[in-house]
Amino acid sequence: MALLEARGLSVNYGGLYANRDVDLDCHTGKLIGLIGPNGAGKTTFIDAITGFTPVSEGTVTFDGVDMAGVAPDKRAAMGLTRTFQSLELFEDLSVRDNLMAAAEVPRWHSFVTDIILPGRNERQYKEQVDWALSIMRLTDMADKLPSDLSHGQRKLISVARALAAKPKLVLLDEPAAGLDTAESQLLGSHLREFLDYDMSLFLIDHDMGLVLNVCDYIYVLDFGQIIAHGTPAEVRADPAVIAAYLGESAGEAQAASGASFGGKGGVDAALDTVIEDLTEEKA
Secondary structure (H helix, E strand, O other), rough: OOEEHHHHHHEOOOOOOEEEEEEEEEEOOOOOEEEEEOOOOOHHHHHHOOOOOOOOOOOOOOOOOOOOOOOHHHHHHOEEEOOOOOOOOOOOOHHHHHHHHOOOOOOHHHHHHHHOOOOHHHHHHHHHHHHHHOOOOOOOHHOOHHHOOOHHHHHHHHHHHOOOOOEEEEEEOOOOOOOHHHHHHHHHHHHHHHHHHHOEEEEEEEHHHHHHHHOOOOEEOOOEEEEEOOHHHHHHHOOOHHHHHHHHHHHHHHHHHHHOOOOOHHHHHHHHHHHHHHHHHHO
16 A cells, blocks of 8 residues: 555636546655646645645545545644745744744644653654754754745755654655756755655656656646656656647657657757757658
């Protein structure tokens, strides 16, 4: 059984489907990617998985438990955490305190531990925060305010905060948005490291190079529906993926030529390939 399973998941807003009949699995110890054009329904899918928007149809199962009716904070306590595109950092708290706010996830036995072993929970939370700061290379910034840091550093803080609770699965919603090439590469190197700490990752991002280079398996969403899924190599070669990003004619040209896209050039590289193929055909 997968750690996270979505079956027939649909989200309907007043008759308009943002997601429709989505089937998706996240397995333990894997880095799963979700890509798609703007407006494809990627963030809506994360909102549905984490309980921030109601599921109209279908089911979500996490760690063997049906998530129907489970509130977002309860899902986080179970080990299902996320980041947000808008960061949502506490600007008047230090980086360390931002992480502490996420690490302190109350559980039913917390008060018992506080009575029997005073201070143990606090020490555990601090250890989790120190670990998250260390793995994201943010230890030197722990006492600074988020407002004193660059956009790229603030993005890394957002990821570190999701890690501070030592979750089973982290859903990353466009963590590389606004990062330069060096910062995106640095983030990518960190993401694979997380898998060594009994965590699984689910990554949404527009940086095609990042997603294709770091993920084990990728799903492609367009108009709210899964149009392709497979390994990065399989997704690169799928005409439906090219068509979704570049248009139907590009997809047809991709299928005819056998060209693919990927690497650091992402969609731009795909477009160059398609243009070259069409030019050669005319010649």
